Amino acid sequence: MVFANDFHGKNDSEILNAAIQSRGADGIVVIAPRAVDGERDYWLLDHAILLPENTTVILQNAKIKLSDACRDNFFRTANCGIGIEDPQLIRNVHIRGEGFCLLEGADHPRATGDSTKSLRAPCPHLPEDACKAADWIPAERRSPEKLTFADIHDYSYGTDAGREEESQYGDWRGIGILFANVDGFSISGLRIKESHGWGISLEACSNGRIEKIDFDARMHKMIDGMVMNMENQDGVDLRNGCHHIVISDITGTTGDDVIALTAIAANKKYTPGGSFRSTHVMHNDWTRRDRDIHDIIIRNVIARSYLCCTVRLLPAMTHIYNVVIDGIIDTRSADAPKHYATLLLGDGCYGENWKDSLRNLSISNVICNTKHPIYVAGYLSDSVIANVVNTNPDCEMLKLTHEDGLNHVLLSNVT
Numbered sequence: 001m002v003f004a005n006d007f008h009g010k011n012d013s014e015i016l017n018a019a020i021q022s023r024g025a026d027g028i029v030v031i032a033p034r035a036v037d038g039e040r041d042y043w044l045l046d047h048a049i050l051l052p053e054n055t056t057v058i059l060q061n062a063k064i065k066l067s068d069a070c071r072d073n074f075f076r077t078a079n080c081g082i083g084i085e086d087p088q089l090i091r092n093v094h095i096r097g098e099g100f101c102l103l104e105g106a107d108h109p110r111a112t113g114d115s116t117k118s119l120r121a122p123c124p125h126l127p128e129d130a131c132k133a134a135d136w137i138p139a140e141r142r143s144p145e146k147l148t149f150a151d152i153h154d155y156s157y158g159t160d161a162g163r164e165e166e167s168q169y170g171d172w173r174g175i176g177i178l179f180a181n182v183d184g185f186s187i188s189g190l191r192i193k194e195s196h197g198w199g200i201s202l203e204a205c206s207n208g209r210i211e212k213i214d215f216d217a218r219m220h221k222m223i224d225g226m227v228m229n230m231e232n233q234d235g236v237d238l239r240n241g242c243h244h245i246v247i248s249d250i251t252g253t254t255g256d257d258v259i260a261l262t263a264i265a266a267n268k269k270y271t272p273g274g275s276f277r278s279t280h281v282m283h284n285d286w287t288r289r290d291r292d293i294h295d296i297i298i299r300n301v302i303a304r305s306y307l308c309c310t311v312r313l314l315p316a317m318t319h320i321y322n323v324v325i326d327g328i329i330d331t332r333s334a335d336a337p338k339h340y341a342t343l344l345l346g347d348g349c350y351g352e353n354w355k356d357s358l359r360n361l362s363i364s365n366v367i368c369n370t371k372h373p374i375y376v377a378g379y380l381s382d383s384v385i386a387n388v389v390n391t392n393p394d395c396e397m398l399k400l401t402h403e404d405g406l407n408h409v410l411l412s413n414v415t
Contacts, residue, residue, distance in 0.1 A: 001028040004043075005035045012036075013047040020055060027054045027092070031062045046070050050078040053090035059190070061099035066196070071110040071160065073178045074103045080180040080281045085272035087180045087282055095177065097189030097212075103176055105194040108223060112196045113156030113170035113231035115277045123157040125220035125229040133226070156231040157223065170232065172281040175201045180273075180281050181241075188212050191252075194221055198234040199254070203282045204241030204289060211248045218306045219255030232256050235303070239280065240265060240318065241290040246297045257344075258303045258310045263318035265291040266351035292319045299324070304331040309344040310368070313358060315378070316351030321360045330368035341399075342368040342390075346378015348401065353378030355407070363388075374414075375399045381407040388414045 002023055009015040015036060019029050033041040042063035047070065051057065057075070064074055075095060080087040111119055124130040127144035130137060130152060137151050160166040172178060174197030179185060185208035192199040193216040200210060217233035233255030236247055240263050247259060265286050273283045282289070298311060310330045313320050330342040343363065346353045361383035366373065373390040379402060390397055397414050400406065 001026060001030060004029060004031045008036070011046055012043045013045050013049070016043060016045075016049050020049065020051065020057075023055060026056075028056045028058060030058045030060060031064070032060045033062055045072070045074065048073040048076045050081075051075055051093050051095075052078040054092045056094040056096065059095070059097045059101040061101065063102040063104065065104045066106040066109070068106050068108045068110070068159070070106060072173050074176050076178045077180055077182055080178070080273060082274045084274045085283060087273050089181050089183060091182070092184045093179065093182050094186045095188070095190070096186065101190050103190060103192045103195075105196050108159050109157060109196045109230070110160045111156075111158035111167070111170050111174055113158075113174065114197060114279050115169050115171050116154075117156040117170050117231045118154060119158035119161040119168050119170070120155045121157060121159050121161040122224075122226055123155050123161075123229045125152065125227045127152070129226055152229055153231060155229060157221075157228040167276045169277050170197055170279075171276045172201070172279050174198075175279070177201070178281060179203070179205050181205070183207055186210070190214070191216065193217070194230070195233055196230070197232050197279070198237050200235070201237040201239060201279070202242050202245070203239040203280060205238075205245065206242065207244045209246045209248070210236055211246070213250050215250070215252035215254045215258070215303065217255045218253060230255065234258070234260055236260070237262055238293055238296065239263070240293065242293050242296070244295045246299075248297070248299045250301045251303050253304050253306060255306045257308045257312045258301065258305050259298055260309075260312040260314065261293050261296065261320055261323070262312070262314045263291060263293045263320055264314065264316040264350045265318045266316055291317075292321070294320065295322045297324045297326075299326045301327065302329045302331060305340070308340050310342045312344045312347075313361075314344075314347045314350065315353060315357040316347070317354070319354070319356065320358055323361050325361065325363045326365055328366045328368070330366075330370060332369055340370070341372035341375035342366060342370050343374045344372075345374070345376045345380055346401075348377060355379045356381060359383065371395050372399050373397050376405045377401045379405050379407070380409055382409075384410045384412070385414060386410075386412040390415070
């Protein structure tokens with residue numbers, strides 16, 4: 001066991017990565033409140049903390065914050081990143097928070113949002129500010145009633161906006177905790193506040209747990225006196241190839257989906273691992289990768305999404321199967337926007353949903369107050385939905401995009 005405060009470096013990123021590299025046979029690195037030089041009690045990152053195989057990071061009442069110079073993750077497995085075309089399998093990587101442990105985004109992020117969002121600074125979130133400061137909106141439409149959804153949500157705040165040498169879109173570097181191709185892992189006991197993109201993303205990971213995570217994000221933030229738009233602040237995302245994973249005890253508020261299983265494998269040009277303009281840090285050669293997501297348990301979620309869904313399952317030219325979803329309380333208040341779903345199953349925007357794309361789901365014990373408690377936008381088969389309560393009377397409990405969207409699905413106590 002080694003202690004981060006025993007190490008030295010030019011900045012906090014160097015100190016923490018030096019501690020990781022110097023870990024002993026047990027692989028344990030303890031990060032307590034910063035005591036180096038007595039300057040401040042939290043750690044300020046310019047670059048991600050890289051986690052090799054056989055590493056356990058224990059945070060003890062510690063705060064880690066991204067600096068305004070950082071365009072990177074809080075934590076990333078060391079097998080992936082810029083220039084790593086084909087991340088190789090690693091094992092036994094763990095992050096455990098003890099006490100109150102906080103990961104917080106920068107005051108002035110260099111980039112936020114995903115690879116479809118163009119960076120702007122300023123990037124107004126409120127319609128009245130957009131009419132004044134959003135130079136991409138034509139003059140004839142600069143009134144709140146004429147603005148479109150895209151006028152706000154196709155753009156995301158970032159001080160890299162306009163810098164020719166920098167990517168003008170979000171990418172995987174905005175993800176808070178990014179694991180790729182890891183067998184045997186855990187992430188627990190953390191609060192993630194105002195992440196620059198998704199809070200946690202796993203690609204091709206297996207046999208692990210994510211638990212006791214609290215999120216604090218709303219897809220916008222007050223910066224320099226204006227509410228700025230910050231897109232795609234999902235909570236937990238599982239990507240292609242993830243299996244045998246438990247996600248439990250998730251709380252708080254996210255900007256986008258609280259939990260999303262996104263197995264998207266549309267036919268696209270080959271993209272090597274570490275490429276910019278992508279939220280994937282792994283390559284997309286599906287002849288060498290598993291494209292499905294399966295054997296997942298999601299339970300004990302008490303949370304809300306500012307804009308999207310509490311739980312979203314998205315198979316596009318892939319399969320998601322053997323999933324248990326049990327104990328979901330969508331905490332959106334009665335006056336919150338209800339234009340999206342508590343559970344969204346399937347989606348037609350990212351590629352074809354096959355008739356057997358979603359199968360063998362057990363969904364139970366859901367409480368919500370939304371327009372669409374359960375929205376089957378694709379196809380669902382051989383599944384059970386039970387004990388769903390929605391307190392919004394002005395809606396249909398189960399919405400289907402396709403008339404034949406359900407096949408061998410048992411509904412019970414859907415109220």
